[in-house]
Amino acid sequence: MAIKTEPFLLNIGPQHPSTHGVFRMRATMDGEVIVDMEPVFGYLHRGIEKLAEERTYNGFVSLTDRLDYLSSMSNNFAYCMAVEKLAGIKVTERCEYIRVIMAELQRIASHLIAVGAFLNDCGAFMTPIVYMIREREKILDLFEMVSGQRLTYNYMRVGGLSQDIPEEFLPALDKFLEQMPRWIDEYDQLLRQNEVLLARSRGVGILPKETAINISASGPVLRASGVKWDIRKVDPYSVYDRFEFDIPTGACGDCYDRYRVRVEEMRQSLRILGQARKQLPGGEFQTPVVQPVHLPVGEVYGHIESTRGELGFYIVSDNSIAPYRCHIRAPSFLNLTALRDMVVGWKIADAILIFGSIDIVMGEIDR
């Protein structure tokens, strides 16, 4: 006699160690297999887009830190760039280089957490992530030197930076650039062919190329599916056209590919950092213009390749002191659209891993 089964509802989160923030999955299960899943979020909604309409252009910079709080520097960068585009401000060479250095350091710091947390979800509980946090601390030390903060830096301003880099920054950066490649090699050697990692992540949660494009995925999630699309290359902003670097892509878009892409991206970021460090010019860090108060009427979309994908700010100005509308194109929010398609048909333990491999930050999803 066949065993009769009945689907049941399983609630994962919002308070759960594997949901990386306050995120909830309402999964319909058939035994251990997920047959349907609905993501539920909004627990961290602060109405940042509404708050932007009540702040001056520079006053909003500190709130962008609170979007994707693992890459605050990138958020500052994207926002300032969008406003400068609308105001027609050209920032100094030195400022551009410092911004690129910060953004790339941020990418490494964020990917370290992404990879560490992913391995946590794999079952390598806490050991890899503690090593990765050790390295991330070095980057946070660098950020602390320039901004006094370790998480929400509020470092960039429309038209430049809040302050120049201090004297001790460059020697510390050189030391970091010398040590970091060895550290990445160390993990990679340990993990790349690790049997548990391969067994858990190879062929799991495949996101096909066409689906990835159709759901507007970006960043490592899109590239792991084999799409060579990186805003730094396809639409170079700031001074990215002066650096040599490659865009790592995956073969089939499984969890392992997403992991590999992130590790390779850290290496590429180090390449960019090395070149930016060599080319870093002297001069002013801030444009010698008065702070923009009234921006011209119009609208602008400025986007960058943030750590999680295409981060864009769509700003509408009506010539008042605050944006009329400020929409944030958050990469995690759109990458999350793919989750349901990726987890259906997989077991609950795999779903946790697939979710971890997307690498989301709730701060920019809920906004």
Place this chain on the structure above:
Amino acid sequence: MTVSLSGLEIGKQLKERFPGAVVEANDQAVLVKSESLLDVARYLKDTTGLDFDYLAFLTAVDYYDYFELVYRLASLKHNHTMTLKTRCYGRENPVVPSVVKLWKGADFQERETFDLFGIKFEGHPNMKRIVLWDGFKGHPLRKDYLSDGN
């Protein structure tokens, strides 16, 4: 370098293909009637040479008299981009057609726009609030909604 296609050129193409659909075309964007939005979007997505296969983002702006929907489309194949706009009128029950069938990436974004602006997307499979809870009153990103909740 991503090329921003001029709205004037695409507008001209669309005017020939869909008479009466284009309201306004300028250098930056093409504004179409909401009734023809789906046809125009499908044309932009499927026509060889345009191939707008990627919806970079969609959002709305409240101009009191009307809501303006903004769709930024991109083509990964040709590395070009354009902005498509449409308007919907009325504050009680503004409705526009959903583009989820064309770009699945619109799913959460349309729900978010519904949540924060109160614009309904006709044809969306799961039109309900996304970041705020079901009993929430009002739509916070509307200009007449003050941030103290009144």
